[in-house]
Amino acid sequence: MRIHREGLATILLTFVVLTLINVAVTFFLRENFPLLARIIAAVSLALFLFIISFFRIPARAMKQGESLVIAPCDGKVVVIEETYEPEYFKDKRLQVSIFMSPANVHVNRNPISGQVKLSQYHSGKYLVAWHPKSSTENERHTVVIGNDKAEVLVRQIAGALARRIVNYLKPGMQVKQNEELGFIKFGSRVDIYLPVGTPVSVEMNQVVRAGQTVIATI
Known part of the structure; x- marks a missing residue:
């Protein structure tokens, strides 16, 4: 499996935005709201993996025929x-x-x-x-x-x-x-x-x- 070129910019942008969000959450919430911080981190990871999967190109044996x-x-x-x-x-x-x-x-x-x-x-x-x-x-x-x-x-x-x-x-x-x-x-x-x-x-x-x-x- 590989990632389609159309997704590279979207994946990079998603990574940057989610990283900034989680850095902010860690700084402001981790000490007083550790459970909320972990939930946000888990949701961020799930979202990032979904974005990657959306742009996937799986390896396939293609079927061909002129008719x-x-x-x-x-x-x-x-x-x-x-x-x-x-x-x-x-x-x-x-x-x-x-x-x-x-x-x-x-x-x-x-x-x-x-x-x-x-x-x-x-x-x-x-x-x-x-x-x-x-x-x-x-x-x-x-x-x-x-x-x-x-x-x-x-x-x-x-x-x-x-x-x-x-x-x-x-x-x-x-x-x-x-x-x-x-x-x-x-x-x-x-x-x-x-x-x-x-x-x-x-x-x-x-x-x-x-x-x-x-x-x-x-």
Whole structure:
């Protein structure tokens, strides 16, 4: 396991702030309120370990296949439905949405290999990630990757807590399946749009893992 580069500044800042708090607590409270000082120290340690775990990148054996659409993120499947996609395709698509909790690994990966056709950031609201309108009204970043078999749209969506979307792709880039697409800080959601009729390999409420779980077969 290693720590993602997106977390280095956050981890350092958290360490400095918690250290200052605990130095102050030790100076002012330890003598008269030793139990409170120990509780604050324990909570600080737990918080620091949680921040580190949030930015973890576990070692994984990635699954690959030119006909496979691999999960772009860790989380739970919350939507599988046909819907109208208004930004790029402007027609009906099969939508699969994955909700990412704060405890999930938050690296986002390319579901297929191909050329980046679109990479577009949109500012917006911060509705809870499971809100029906979060796909079109929240802060988000849309990417379309295309190859000889299909074009797949991946949309990173910010939520009530996640207010920092990072995306590494630019139009025209050639990308490989399972390479890093981006990062969403502190929980949110990723939508995938596939051609209607694409056989889906996941079910509602299924837990999936980026780079390993097959979402669909093109």
